[in-house]
Amino acid sequence: MSNLPPLNTDTIWAILNEELDDAIVNQLVWHYLGYRYDEASQTWNLSEVVDDWAEKYPEPPDFIANRPPTVKLTRSIPKENKQLLKENLGFKGYKLGEFGPRQTRRATAANWLLNYLESH
Template identity: 60%
Template structure:
């Protein structure tokens, strides 16, 4: 696996702008959810993953392909952080012609990453 980009607002902006590819985005969210790939065992280690995610997703989900996983990701964003995309990145949402699952799920992942940053002191809120 290639190295992950740093978790910054520029990286999250890349999610919205689609300059960060889907595979890297998935790996970034998985990393901050606690999933670690053990190359020697060729399996996922979930020791750092919250129990609710471990139980439902023993292997990290492909959020862009999975509505249920994206819904769970959305629900895991604490209420005070739900508007960070708008507040920190000025994201106004998508136009009707852009409302496709892939883009809206990427936006959810971007929002979750900002929430994670805020909860871990990586973002001024």
């Protein structure tokens, strides 16, 4: 996961515009949640992961393919930052009929990452 793009607004837009592969989007969220893969032991190091995430997901979840971890991600964004994509980037959302659960989950990941960027 050392080849991740930098966390900046260009990367957030690349997520929203589907220019980054789903695997990279997941890896970005995992990284900023604190998940680290230990190549030597071939296990996930959870020492930097918040307890409730580490307990529920001892291995990082696929946020794009699965709804429950995305719901947890959404709930972890403070209320005042739920609209960061719209407020800070001017993201208008996806057009009706041109999006599905995958795009919605990518937008959630993008908003969570933007929240992380704003708060750190």
